[in-house]
Amino acid sequence: MTGEPLLAATGVTRLYGDHIGCIDIDLAVWPGEVVAIVGESGSGKTTLLKCLAARLPPSSGTITYRSRDGAAEDIYRLSEAARRALMRTDWGFVWQDAAEGLRMTVSAGANVGERLMATGARHYGRIRSAAVDWLERVEIDARRIDDDPRSFSGGMRQRLQIARNLVTGPRLVFMDEPTGGLDVSVQARLLDLLGTLVRELGLAAILVTHDLAVARLLSDRIVVMKEGRIVETGLTDRVLDDPSHPYSQLLVSSVLQA
Amino acid sequence: MSGPRVAVEGVSKTFRMHLRGGLELPVLRDVAFTVMPGECVVLRGPSGTGKSSILRMVYGNYAVDTGSILVRSGRGTVDIATAAPRDVLALRRSTISYVSQFLRVVPRVSTREIVAASLSGDGIEAAAALDAATDLLLRLNLSPNLLGLPPATFSGGEQQRVNIARGFISSHPLLLLDEPTASLDARNRAAVVALIKAKKASGTAILGVFHDDEVREEVADRDVDVTAFVPGREAA
Numbered sequence: 241m242t243g244e245p246l247l248a249a250t251g252v253t254r255l256y257g258d259h260i261g262c263i264d265i266d267l268a269v270w271p272g273e274v275v276a277i278v279g280e281s282g283s284g285k286t287t288l289l290k291c292l293a294a295r296l297p298p299s300s301g302t303i304t305y306r307s308r309d310g311a312a313e314d315i316y317r318l319s320e321a322a323r324r325a326l327m328r329t330d331w332g333f334v335w336q337d338a339a340e341g342l343r344m345t346v347s348a349g350a351n352v353g354e355r356l357m358a359t360g361a362r363h364y365g366r367i368r369s370a371a372v373d374w375l376e377r378v379e380i381d382a383r384r385i386d387d388d389p390r391s392f393s394g395g396m397r398q399r400l401q402i403a404r405n406l407v408t409g410p411r412l413v414f415m416d417e418p419t420g421g422l423d424v425s426v427q428a429r430l431l432d433l434l435g436t437l438v439r440e441l442g443l444a445a446i447l448v449t450h451d452l453a454v455a456r457l458l459s460d461r462i463v464v465m466k467e468g469r470i471v472e473t474g475l476t477d478r479v480l481d482d483p484s485h486p487y488s489q490l491l492v493s494s495v496l497q498a
Numbered sequence: 499m500s501g502p503r504v505a506v507e508g509v510s511k512t513f514r515m516h517l518r519g520g521l522e523l524p525v526l527r528d529v530a531f532t533v534m535p536g537e538c539v540v541l542r543g544p545s546g547t548g549k550s551s552i553l554r555m556v557y558g559n560y561a562v563d564t565g566s567i568l569v570r571s572g573r574g575t576v577d578i579a580t581a582a583p584r585d586v587l588a589l590r591r592s593t594i595s596y597v598s599q600f601l602r603v604v605p606r607v608s609t610r611e612i613v614a615a616s617l618s619g620d621g622i623e624a625a626a627a628l629d630a631a632t633d634l635l636l637r638l639n640l641s642p643n644l645l646g647l648p649p650a651t652f653s654g655g656e657q658q659r660v661n662i663a664r665g666f667i668s669s670h671p672l673l674l675l676d677e678p679t680a681s682l683d684a685r686n687r688a689a690v691v692a693l694i695k696a697k698k699a700s701g702t703a704i705l706g707v708f709h710d711d712e713v714r715e716e717v718a719d720r721d722v723d724v725t726a727f728v729p730g731r732e733a734a
Contacts, residue, residue, distance in 0.1 A: 270584055354542035361627035435604055439618060457604050461583045475558060475583040482560040493517060 244306055246271050247292060247413055251300035253285050261287035265301070267379055271411065274438055274445045276459035276476065278452060278491070284468040285448045286416060292446060293333065293414040294323055305330075308411075309454055326478040328358045332405030336417035338397035342389050342404065348375060349385040351404045359408050371487050374403040378433060384433060394425035399433065413438075415447045431457055452495055464488045501570065502532035503663055503672050503703035505554060509565035509579070510729075511551055519529060524729040525551055529565065531722045535671065536695065538717050540706040543724035550599075550660045551726065553674045555579075556705065557596045558586035561587045569593060569672060591619030594675040597665035601657045609635065609652075610645045636661045638689050654681040666693050673697060677704035678680050679713050 245268035255474050262284035277285045288297035292303055294315045303324070304312040315323065327333075335341045342351050352371040352425035353361075354388040361367050372382045380392075387450035389397050398418060405413060420433065435458055438445055449455055455462055455476060462479045464472040464487065472485040483489045509529040515521040525548045532538065533539045541549040554560040555578070556567055562579035569576050571593040576585055590596075595616070603612050613631035614624070635645055638659040644652065649660045649662070658661045662678050673692075694717045697704060708714040 273584060280603050432604045432607050439615075456602070460587055473563075475586055477559050478561060478583075479553070481512075484514070484561060 243270075244251050244270055247303065247305050247446075248312070249292060249303045250301055252291055252298045252303060254284075254291050254296060259297060260284070260468040261463070262291065264292075267292075267470070267472060267473075268331060268444060269444050271444050272353075272442045273461060274443075274447060274459045275463060276447045276449055276455035277460045277463045278407040278449060278455050279465035280450065280491075282359070283465040285465050287363070288465070289414055289416055289446060289448045293331070293346075294327065298352070298391045298424060305412075314460075315469070330354060330411050332408075332410040332413040334401050334405060334415040334418045336420045338389065338394070338401045339488045342397060345388055347386045347388050348380065348392070348400055351389065351400060354408050355368050355404055371403075371405060371491060374407050375400075377437075378403045379429070393421050393426075395430060398422065399432055402434065402437070406441065406443075409441070410451050412442060413443055415449075417449055417451075418450070420449075427454075434458060439468070451478060452492065464491065501534075501572055502568075503535050505532045505558070505566075505568045506530055506552075507566050507568070509552075509555060509567060510563050511548070511560065512563055513634050526724075526727045527729040529727045532706050533672070533703040534611065535701045535718045536698050538698055538706065539720050539722055540718040541705070541707050541724050542721045543713075543728075547724045549724050552727075553596070553676050553705065553707060557594060557674055558590070558723065559596075571671075593664040593670050594672045594674065595668055596671040597661050597678050598677060599658075599661075599676050601661050603649065604707055605650060606615065606648050607658055608646050609640070609649050612649065612660065613667055616664045616667050630667060630680050631663065634667050635659070637693070638663055639686055651700065658682060661684065662690060662693070666697065669700070669702075671702055672694055673702050673704045673706075675704060675708070677707050677709055679708065679710050687713055702718065 248268040252265040253263050260372050266289055277288060279285045285441055291298045297316050303315050305315050306312045319437050333341055341399055349368060349371040352374050354366040356367050370383060375382050375385060380396055380399055392400060419430050423428065431454065447459055459476045461477045464479065466487045472479055472488045474482065479488060480492055483492050507530050511526040513523040513525060529552060541552055543549055551560055555562050558578050565579060567578040569589060571580055571589055576588060576589055610628055611632045613635060614627035617627040617630065632645060640656060640659055649657050658681050665673060679690050682690065692714055694704065
């Protein structure tokens with residue numbers, strides 16, 4: 241009913257020597273869909289995210305991405321230039337540690353403007369006004385535009401990371417524990433922001449989290465991983481309210497009710 | 499375009515409790531009924547017979563073991579029992595609304611925005627959606643000074659009315675109601691009954707569970723006796 245997937249992994253396995261990262265993963269993400277990958281530490285979810293995000297070549301299997309012109313291409317067979325262009329324009333990354341996704345020694349405005357310049361924007365005034373606009377959308381006071389992110393709180397850094405990534409209008413955003421390590425009060429605000437942006441912009445997103453409440457609030461579909469394999473997948477509220485796999489049942493029943 | 503809005507046929511459901519050594523709890527067997535446009539069908543039976551489970555299966559929230567749940571939408575008929583997640587989501591955006599007993603929302607979002615968000619699939623402008631949310635919440639007798647606040651600190655009855663507003667604000671042709679009047683006083687029950695009658699008059703098919711006999715008698719066109727679908731003791 242809804243055409244072709246944006247990103248499709250087929251038989252993706254990543255081994256670290258004898259140690260297993262992820263095994264035989266089939267996963268497709270459609271435009272506008274938010275998919276959460278959940279599981280405990282060591283379940284392989286971050287390994288899988290890195291494979292999907294063209295950051296870690298799989299030991300076997302293929303990952304294809306459908307570009308704006310409609311062609312599906314193997315992301316590990318793209319030329320280096322094409323892959324970089326993809327990462328700068330069509331894709332966004334929000335890492336748990338904002339320092340991984342930001343340049344900590346340049347200003348907030350430059351962090352946002354840099355991604356725009358990488359896509360060819362040259363007009364300083366327009367870049368700066370786009371940066372101001374995005375800082376406001378992520379609720380960072382525009383007067384902080386010339387400060388560098390080292391002076392920002394954890395929550396602000398996370399919001400700056402989001403602004404930096406969304407300014408180029410990506411179609412797919414990869415998120416690794418985007419609310420991890422933040423105070424609960426800050427988490428709520430960030431979740432609201434992410435949820436709103438994803439809905440308004442019609443983004444597809446792949447979200448790694450160990451927090452089932454975050455998965456429930458942000459994702460359409462959930463993938464449960466255990467020991468490198470997908471053990472259950474389905475509509476988010478279906479998997480959380482009526483889990484069928486023993487491990488999913490254990491995960492869901494282990495959550496503390498606040 | 500006549501014919502049922504939803505047709506349930508041969509549906510069964512068993513819960514397998516893997517943390518209880520694989521204990522199997524058969525809850526429903528051979529569930530079959532239809533709901534026509536403009537009709538309110540009420541699921542009846544004592545607590546624990548699986549009334550809410552039926553609603554949840556129709557919404558796609560519980561998996562269906564066997565049988566079919568055919569929902570007619572603007573884009574054809576979809577079998578919820580086997581539909582892909584994104585097709586179920588598309589149906590929820592276009593066709594099915596569900597008023598559950600629990601309010602689950604992103605923290606710190608205002609009540610008005612939560613209700614307006616239910617219109618996001620209908621292509622309505624944000625300002626118009628907020629106005630519609632305000633109107634509906636006021637009709638449900640929510641105090642105007644609550645509308646800008648998140649519902650986390652609201653009373654049970656207030657939260658329930660927020661949930662009702664989320665379900666009723668859109669014009670989806672299938673509405674699922676899980677005890678929408680359970681914690682409401684007489685005045686608010688009357689407001690909900692009026693809303694249900696208006697939905698029926700506009701052709702919405704309604705499938706509901708109501709513990710309140712008065713409300714049920716006012717809105718129900720037909721009952722479905724859920725005890726008929728409870729698996730026999732020999733199966734348990």
